[in-house]
Amino acid sequence: MSTRERVVVVGAGMAAVRLAEGLTGIHDVTLLGDEQHPPYNRILLSAVLEGTHDPDGITMSLPGTVDLRRGARVVEIHREEREVELADRSRVAYDRLVLATGSIPTLPPIRGLVRLDGRLDSRVHAFRSLEDCRRLDEAVPGARNAVVVGGGLLGLQVARALGVRGLDTEVVEGGDHLLRSQVDAKAGAILARDLGRLGTRVYTGARAVRLTGTGLVLDNGYVLETDLVVLTAGGRPSTALARRAGLDVRRGVVVDHHLRTSDERIHAIGDCAQHGLQVTGFVPPAWEQATLLARHLAGEQVAYAGSRNVARLRATGLDVAVLGDPEHAVGQVVEVSNPVTGTHRRLVVRDGVIVAATLVGDLSRIGLITQHYDRGTVLGASEPGDLLMGERPAGPVVLPDDAEVCACAGVSAGAIRACASLADARETTRATTGCGGCAPAVRQLLAQRTSPGPTLGTTLEGTPR
Numbered sequence: 001m002s003t004r005e006r007v008v009v010v011g012a013g014m015a016a017v018r019l020a021e022g023l024t025g026i027h028d029v030t031l032l033g034d035e036q037h038p039p040y041n042r043i044l045l046s047a048v049l050e051g052t053h054d055p056d057g058i059t060m061s062l063p064g065t066v067d068l069r070r071g072a073r074v075v076e077i078h079r080e081e082r083e084v085e086l087a088d089r090s091r092v093a094y095d096r097l098v099l100a101t102g103s104i105p106t107l108p109p110i111r112g113l114v115r116l117d118g119r120l121d122s123r124v125h126a127f128r129s130l131e132d133c134r135r136l137d138e139a140v141p142g143a144r145n146a147v148v149v150g151g152g153l154l155g156l157q158v159a160r161a162l163g164v165r166g167l168d169t170e171v172v173e174g175g176d177h178l179l180r181s182q183v184d185a186k187a188g189a190i191l192a193r194d195l196g197r198l199g200t201r202v203y204t205g206a207r208a209v210r211l212t213g214t215g216l217v218l219d220n221g222y223v224l225e226t227d228l229v230v231l232t233a234g235g236r237p238s239t240a241l242a243r244r245a246g247l248d249v250r251r252g253v254v255v256d257h258h259l260r261t262s263d264e265r266i267h268a269i270g271d272c273a274q275h276g277l278q279v280t281g282f283v284p285p286a287w288e289q290a291t292l293l294a295r296h297l298a299g300e301q302v303a304y305a306g307s308r309n310v311a312r313l314r315a316t317g318l319d320v321a322v323l324g325d326p327e328h329a330v331g332q333v334v335e336v337s338n339p340v341t342g343t344h345r346r347l348v349v350r351d352g353v354i355v356a357a358t359l360v361g362d363l364s365r366i367g368l369i370t371q372h373y374d375r376g377t378v379l380g381a382s383e384p385g386d387l388l389m390g391e392r393p394a395g396p397v398v399l400p401d402d403a404e405v406c407a408c409a410g411v412s413a414g415a416i417r418a419c420a421s422l423a424d425a426r427e428t429t430r431a432t433t434g435c436g437g438c439a440p441a442v443r444q445l446l447a448q449r450t451s452p453g454p455t456l457g458t459t460l461e462g463t464p465r
Helices: 014-023 042-050 130-142 153-164 185-197 240-244 283-297 366-375 383-389 413-417 422-429 439-447
Strands: 006-010 028-032 067-069 074-078 083-086 091-093 096-099 103-105 124-126 145-149 168-173 201-204 208-211 216-218 228-231 235-237 253-255 266-268 273-275 310-312 320-323 332-338 343-350 353-360 404-406
Touching (some): 006 091, 153 168, 185 201, 185 332, 185 353, 413 439
Parallel strands (some): 006 096, 096 266, 168 201, 253 273
Antiparallel strands (some): 074 083, 320 353
16 A cells, blocks of 8 residues: 555554554554543553552553544444544544444343433442543442452452452352353352452352342342442443444444455454454454554555454452363363362363463463464373473473563564563563563563573463453
8 A cells, every 4th residue: 555544543442552553654543532531551440440550550652643532422434425423523534444442331131220310320330441440449438348240351350459449349140150251160160269268259140130229139139238339241342333334233343354344445443343253352352453454554465364362360369361262162171170279270172282271270381371372383192281280390481582472462572582671662562561461471581681591480471351
């Protein structure tokens, strides 16, 4: 692509920022964000709630040439005129339009959440945006207890943050175990026990049906007295804008191998996009899509073939990593579970290759397992079991330069070794700017840069959204 174009991005989230960085100096980029805040790292909202991160510290920087418009809500796409219309009825022209609208929360069918005047009960909080986080943070000092509705990744992160803040916290999950979209019942049971040891009670196989003046009523009749109700269950791709524009929409906005919609001038990335049957909900796939689309719009011959899923639970006192789709992947299962120590490790192996994995409670082997998973290493008959049962090495582990350290940004050990400092690594590779789980590994690599035979004594960590 030889001519400079006007690329307008609807959305100013993490995927939009990554796309804008990739197009700097190539095209004129405008980000239209409906929030009043500058772009920020949504993964770290639970850390802000917990108090380990400052709200200003999760702001994401943009290249100076990017035109960021805050509070700019797009209400219509005029495809023939190649313009988008904002809520104030002004219009912005584009040569290429990118939908990065993310996902939107859905209210669970709980009576009493919404008052007669149409507003949420003052005890009820969503947890999707920085404004949601600030509102909940302000409510915590005046509360004694809280109920988190939803036992997924976000729900557990919020529950742990509230527990760390001193609230008596309970989790209600309608499925038969926690993290039911990522792990099996054994792993879910271990997580429930771990949360119990940390002071958080878990109710699985139970649904909240009504909010009353005394508390949250479950479908079994039990009432949970609570000052706060946090909704983390339920969300869907934000597709209303695309539907009104007549684009092909199923679960998400349908895209092809160039992340192009049914209109060749309009693309979609991140949580709102659907490639094949896949709708992603994690940062690594969204960043991968943004990077590839930037390369495509710069004129490179690249194609998107789908993303691998790497999920990591970011919650104090809980260790969970999931590679691929362990609950649906086809292959032989190698599994080691120890509920006494609170550990569960599971590999799904097909033709000697790890196609999925779950690790709960002990992530000491996640670096090596991730390396084999990424490379498609063909393992010997005893190697999967050795990966789960083998003793930790006595000395530090030598990482090859192509071993992935940061799953969020796809950064290798070699790229980190080429950096002069942590600040340099963040600026040039974006490592540690996602969930931050790779920070210990990055620090050790940088510390050992000048040592002969670079090694790493800690493990690599994957990252969820």
